[in-house]
Amino acid sequence: MTKRRSGWRRGLGLLVGGTLLLACGEGADSDLSPLARRGKAVYTTNCTACHASDPNLSGGLGPDVANASIELLEARVLRAEYPPGYTPKRDSSAMVALPHLEKDIPALHAYLAEMAK
Numbered sequence: 850m851t852k853r854r855s856g857w858r859r860g861l862g863l864l865v866g867g868t869l870l871l872a873c874g875e876g877a878d879s880d881l882s883p884l885a886r887r888g889k890a891v892y893t894t895n896c897t898a899c900h901a902s903d904p905n906l907s908g909g910l911g912p913d914v915a916n917a918s919i920e921l922l923e924a925r926v927l928r929a930e931y932p933p934g935y936t937p938k939r940d941s942s943a944m945v946a947l948p949h950l951e952k953d954i955p956a957l958h959a960y961l962a963e964m965a966k
């Protein structure tokens with residue numbers, strides 16, 4: 850009987866916690882411009898397998914990418930290159946080019962700029 854009650858309480862706690870977490874997530878999102886919000890969707894879909902979901906942090910494979918310039922994003926994402934004179938954060942070449950994202954570069958750039966701490 851007592852066991853059952855505590856299970857209920859834990860369930861309720863999880864529910865409230867989850868709802869709060871969701872609400873916070875939305876709060877953070879509403880600070881983003883519409884372009885950056887689109888960029889977030891592109892980033893979450895295409896980049897977070899390797900880069901951290903918070904672009905200020907180092908990911909499982911890729912480095913932090915917050916504040917990446919348009920030039921860097923175009924070179925690295927579309928062509929697997931770096932802009933002339935740029936010193937890469939990692940000297941590996943694990944990231945393949947994702948040229949199909951060409952039209953999404955401005956949105957990615959807006960997201961990575963607005964997220965930068």
Ligand code: HEC
Pocket residue numbers: 891892895896897898899900910911912913914917921922925926936937938939940941942943944945947950957
């Ligand atoms: C397969 C894993 C993987 C995916 C997917 C990936 N990256 Fe990367 N990325 C890396 C790794 C690893 C590096 C470090 C250099 C290297 O090894 O290619 C990197 C480097 C970068 C850099 C250069 C950072 C610097 O300043 O030196 C940028 C910018 C970048 N990634 C952005 C992105 C964006 C934006 C996406 C999604 C559109 C993405 N990456 C998807 C793994 C990935």
